[in-house]
Amino acid sequence: MRHRHALLATAATGALALAGAAAATLPAAAAATGCSVTYRVQSQWPAGFTADVAVTNLGSAITDWTLTFDFPDSGQRVSQGWSATWTQTGARVSASSMTWNSSLRTGATTSLGFLGQWNGTNPSPASFALNGTACTGAVTSPSASPSSPGPSTPPPAGPAPELKVAGNKIVTPQGRPYRLLGVDRSGSEFACVQGKGLWDSGPVDQASVDAMKTWNIHAVRIPLNEECWLGVNGSPSGPAYQQGVKEYVDLLVANGINVILDLHWTWGAYTTGPDWHCKDEQATCQKPMPDARYTPQFWTGVANTFKGNDAVVFDLFNEPYPEIAVDWNKTAGWQCLRDGGTCPGIAYEVAGMQDLVDAVRATGATNVLMIGGLEWANDMREWLTYRPADPLNNLAASWHAYSFNACATESCWDIQIAPLAQQVPVVIGEFGQDDCGFDYMKRLVDWADAHAIGYLPWTWSPWGCTTGAVLIKDYNGTPEPGIGEGYKAHLLTRSPYA
Known part of the structure; x- marks a missing residue:
């Protein structure tokens, strides 16, 4: 997410059970x-x-x-x-x-x-x-009854399905189209470098997963820190960080919830951007591109850990914005995104998406890979032209769509995103609005439902919704008014099976 508190993620539990909506x-x-x-x-x-x-x-x-x-x-x-x-x-x-x-x-x-x-x-x-x-006409009373609540779409039962790409859909092993519908859960990208443990004091136990299931959540996107994974910086880091991530992923998958592992914070000094951009060399904030020094090594490690578990999806880099360093030159930005190397305006050597696809596939991992676009993954116009080669043809487009982004209207989505969704699977890896309401988000999820696109809003973290993008008041799942209540009510009527 762009413009988080301190460029991180400072982001309710009575479950609102669906009562036989009619x-x-x-x-x-x-x-x-x-x-x-x-x-x-x-x-x-x-x-x-x-x-x-x-x-x-x-x-x-x-x-x-x-x-x-x-x-x-x-x-x-x-x-x-x-x-x-x-x-x-x-x-x-x-x-x-x-x-x-x-x-x-x-x-x-x-x-x-x-x-x-x-x-x-x-x-x-x-x-x-x-x-x-x-x-004119008469209304038939709904059959809802407060004495017998229960969601119209049952919570996930059994392990999450393994996934692959077929044409412009993500599908199960039976070939059934499947949408990634759920939430982002922030914490693991920043807590380890801020002295807050691995999950920012949030629980990762069965009760916390059960709270997610009361929302009908079928997918969780987990942001990661490459230095903590590799043991370069932070606490926990190295094997302890890796084991903590793996245990939580295994728990979610066992509960029928697919996991998207997202590389969020990376190494590399970025000194040419505006003052609000991340300029710390260490992985303490959001960089414009992944680095060649550590990121291929990171994805090699993640892929080796989770290969054979195709219920887990890899989102190779959170929100690229390499074009900012060259005065919004989109051609240079797309080339940097795909090919990496020496990118104008970025002092460190960049790992391009092709480098990262190659690193994952070299391990033998067959997991679905998600790849973003420019402008913090909001501009997807040249995604097809610059997508990396994947020997498995197992790529999905990772689109972010906040209310403050440039492409934030139905007309823009129709022009820029709908044609892409006809060619490859599109997943809205992050979305939200900046006033804690649900009107923009409702428009977006309705549009995404009509185009068979999956979506995961930021964030399942109880930071208090004052400027938007915070869904819950506590890890029991109590929804924030507006944004959380609206999204939970919507999600309870959705099925991941397109």
């Missing part, structure tokens, strides 16, 4: 002012619930909209919503369009949702109106 659709006759609404209780628990609302405009095109409805029970209230501006007065609820979803052409549907409270009963609203016009 959809109820209101048909409406096609007319100049017609509309239909689908209201679905997505998850429900004592005193709380989340709901999805899909609004379809059946009439003439509109440029902004307000959806209204009345809660049937006096104890029902909207606590927080996304993809609309939500207000409530008495029983009347209003959801007004945002700038990015204000236009609804004829036949278009927009999705929004909210976190709600209830006391006594939680019936569905009986009617809806769009800009004051009734969306």
Whole structure:
């Protein structure tokens, strides 16, 4: 993640179990002012619930909209919503369009949702109106029951599947398309060089994994520090660090959770970037590119440790940005990314992605490899042109998509990412938004779902969400309001099987 606290990762536990979510659709006759609404209780628990609302405009095109409805029970209230501006007065609820979803052409549907409270009963609203016009029809009450909670997609059972690339999909040994859906868990990239142990005091036991499973998490991305792995710097380092990583990976895989091992912090003095860039020679912050001195050795060690376990994926380098050193020269940046060597503006010798693919494959490891692009892995436009050669053709594109990145709209994703996803698997290795809300993230995961793309937001770490990208309040899995609640509710309705 770019611009972490101290350029690291300073980033809630009652489980919100899905309670047999049922959809109820209101048909409406096609007319100049017609509309239909689908209201679905997505998850429900004592005193709380989340709901999805899909609004379809059946009439003439509109440029902004307000959806209204009345809660049937006096104890029902909207606590927080996304993809609309939500207000409530008495029983009347209003959801007004945002700038990015204000236009609804004829036949278009927009999705929004909210976190709600209830006391006594939680019936569905009986009617809806769009800009004051009734969306005709009746709503069937959802079958959700607070007495019998349970996710619509069961938590992972049995070990995580081994994975490989087939065409533009990641697939299981049976050839079934599989998406990496889960979270990043920060800590192991910085704790060992900051005197905080291996996991920044966070638990890596069965209870902590069970907490992840209540969110329906099927994949965890673990960032690593190359100097700690190699024993060059930090504590723990060397064999102790390696063993700690291996034990946690084995635990996750045994619980049905695939693991992505990501090289996050590396050696190399970078002195030509802006002041906020990492300039420490040691692996204490985020560098523009991996180094030839240690990184091939690092990946040789990781590959030897995990070869034969294809439930583990290797993300070869977190967020490349070599083009910054040459005044945003993208051609030079892509060449540096693939080929390494002496890259303009970078004082240390660089290990390119081809070097790292070669290092992994030389061990005999057959694991899926993820490779990023430029601009902190947000610019993927020349990925196909500059992808390294892999004798196994087992590569996936690692894309990062934060709300503050350059490519942060559906139109950009349609132009830059969708064509890539038609050629190779794309995994959103990191994403988030900078205000602790879920509206941008909801747009992104909905888009990714429509394009069969996997995703893992930053981060499963209880640092307090003040500027975004923190999902939980504690390692029991208590979600942060907005960002955590919204993502958990969404994830509970997803299956990794595309």
